[in-house]
Amino acid sequence: MLELEPIGIFHCKEKYPYDVPRQGVLAGANRGEIELFPGRNFEQALLGLEGFSRIWVLFHFSQAEGWRPMVLPPRHTEHKQGVFATRSPYRPNHIGMSCVKLLGIEGLRIIVEGHDLLEGTPVLDIKPYLPYADAFPDAKAGWTEQAEAKYAVSFSETAAAQLDWLENNGVPCIRAFILDRLENEPLNSRRNRMCGDLLAYRTWRVRFEVTEGRVLVQEILSGYTQEELQDTADKYGDKQVHRLFLTQRRR
Secondary structure, eight states, rough: OOEEEEEEEEEESSSSSGGSSSSGGGGGTTTEEEEESSSSSHHHHHTGGOOSSEEEEEEEETTOOOOOOOOSSSSSSSSSSEESSSSSSSOSSOOOEEEEOOOOEEEEEEEESSEEEETTTTEEEEOOOHHHOOOOTTTOGGGGGGOOOOOEEOOOOOHHHHHHHHHHTTTTTTHHHHHHHHSOOTTTTTTSSSSTEEEETTTTEEEEEEEEEEEEEEEEEEEOOOHHHHSSOOTTTTTTHHHHHHHHHHH
16 A cells, blocks of 8 residues: 655645636745655755755645546636546545745745645655756647637726735735636636626625726625624634725725
């Protein structure tokens, strides 16, 4: 029986699967860090790694349950593909891999950028990215070459100010979520969770308009009614943030 033992844990602000894009290269400048476990000589194992600009992180899809031989990718196609032809987490062994930018090493902490992992993800291994061995620019990309055109997403002055406020008040991943979901088929309700004509992110709603290949995010709204906010029950533990948001919005 094959057994894998994690070498560390990944820490970041992204907690939910929809907080990160399907590929780390689409994540932009989001940061995270690998915390290696002490007492296992990993200090020596890290020697020489600081000279590389990118690393491969192998990890366990700890939130995935079961596996599926056929999956529907989030982009590029309306047809199911074999799981081995995708990066889906619903794999027989739930092993993931991500090529991230290495920013620095501080003891047993490895700081990275441009990741697609979640808080608490078990890390299985780390390997250096080697351009001469890992990059094949002329390689065929299979069904992904049928990529749909991207939409240019912009934010109104109101929406930009609201997102700044939310990111500073405990909702750190909403901007990246909006970009990820609205850049490709923004009106596709199968891919995006919609409440009427609004994009839903947890208990928040995003009003936007689409015109000729462009998306304008107009404003961010609370998903709670006034009656719900007056109720002391707080399933998601975020009603106080919504109350403060609505207070500053009225100013």
